Amino acid sequence: MESNGILRKMRTELGNPISYRLSLNEDIDLNELIGKKVTFGWTGIIICSGCNKTIKKSFGDGFCFNCFSTGAESSPCIIRPELCRAHLGEGRDVEWELLHHNVEHVVYLAATDAIKVGVTRSTQVPTRWIDQGAAKAIVFARTPNRYEAGRLEVALKSMYTDKTNWQKMLKNEIDADIDLVEEKWNLYDTLPDDLLTYFCDDDDHMELYFPVSHYPKVIKSTSLDKSANFSGELVGVKGQYLIFNDGTVFNIRRHTGYEVSFSWS
Ligand SMILES: [Zn+2]
Ligand SMILES: [Zn+2]
Incomplete structure (x- = not known):
C-alpha cells in the first residue's frame, strides 16, 4: 500500500x-x-507551510527563510512566551497574536524524562503534552494571555528545565519517583505574590500511554x-x-x- x-x-x-x-x-x-x-x-521538494x-x-517547522524570519508562527514569543506583546495589541501579525496569544494559556508541569515546565494555549491541552511525549502532566496555572504564562515560566525555569531530553524520552527513561501533584504544591510556596493569583488548585493530572x-x-x-x-x-x-x-x-x-x-x- x-x-x-x-x-x-x-x-x-x-x-x-x-x-x-x-x-x-x-x-x-x-x-x-x-x-x-x-x-x-x-x-x-519541500512546500513552505506559510x-x-x-x-x-526549511527553517523552523517547515518554513521558507522569509516566512521563518517574518511570520507570526515563528515569532520569538513562540519559543519565549515572556516576550509576547499580544496583550498590548502588538506583534509581527497583530490579528494572529490576538487570536492565538491574547487568550487563556496554561503553565504546566510534564514528566518526559525529568520534570519540565511549559506553556501552551488552553485549547492545546492535551495535544501539546502528547506531542512532547510526556508520560504524565498537570496544569500548574491558568493565565489570561501568553505573556503572563511566560512570566510564570521564567520564575519556574530556575528550578526545572524547559527542554525535553528527547533521547531519554524516546528510550522511556523516566524518573519513577516524580509526583507532579506534590511538585506543584511545593512550587506554590515559591511563587511571587503577583503570580499566585494564576495558580490552579485543581489536582487533576493526566497519564499518557503511547503506542x-x-x-x-x-x-x-x-x-x-x-x-x-x-x-x-x-x-x-x-x-x-x-x-x-x-x-x-x-x-x-x-x-x-x-x-x-x-x-x-
Ligand atoms: Zn514561505
Ligand atoms: Zn505572542
Whole structure:
C-alpha cells in the first residue's frame, strides 16, 4: 500500500494507547502499522507551510527563510512566551497574536524524562503534552494571555528545565519517583505574590500511554536530508517521533512540508 503527500505533524487522539494518524493524500492509522515495515521516500521538494512556495531547505517547522524570519508562527514569543506583546495589541501579525496569544494559556508541569515546565494555549491541552511525549502532566496555572504564562515560566525555569531530553524520552527513561501533584504544591510556596493569583488548585493530572511495543536502548536519529529513502519495522510512535526496530527514530514534525511517498506492507 502506498500514499503520497506533504508531511505534517501527526494528528493524535487521547486513548489507551493514544492514536496517531498521518495525513497524506489519505489518512493513515499509524497504530495499525506497528510491527509492520514502512518506507519513506522524499521527492526532494519541500512546500513552505506559510506561503506554499517550493523550497529546498526549511527553517523552523517547515518554513521558507522569509516566512521563518517574518511570520507570526515563528515569532520569538513562540519559543519565549515572556516576550509576547499580544496583550498590548502588538506583534509581527497583530490579528494572529490576538487570536492565538491574547487568550487563556496554561503553565504546566510534564514528566518526559525529568520534570519540565511549559506553556501552551488552553485549547492545546492535551495535544501539546502528547506531542512532547510526556508520560504524565498537570496544569500548574491558568493565565489570561501568553505573556503572563511566560512570566510564570521564567520564575519556574530556575528550578526545572524547559527542554525535553528527547533521547531519554524516546528510550522511556523516566524518573519513577516524580509526583507532579506534590511538585506543584511545593512550587506554590515559591511563587511571587503577583503570580499566585494564576495558580490552579485543581489536582487533576493526566497519564499518557503511547503506542510503543518496545523501547530502544540506543537511539539514532535519521532524517530525509541524510537519506531520502529509508525503511524500517515500526515499533512505536511517541511525541512526534516514529520509532523503528533498530533504534532509528524519525521526527515527523521536523519534516513538515516535505513531499513524500509512504508505503507499508
Ligand atoms: Zn514561505
Ligand atoms: Zn505572542
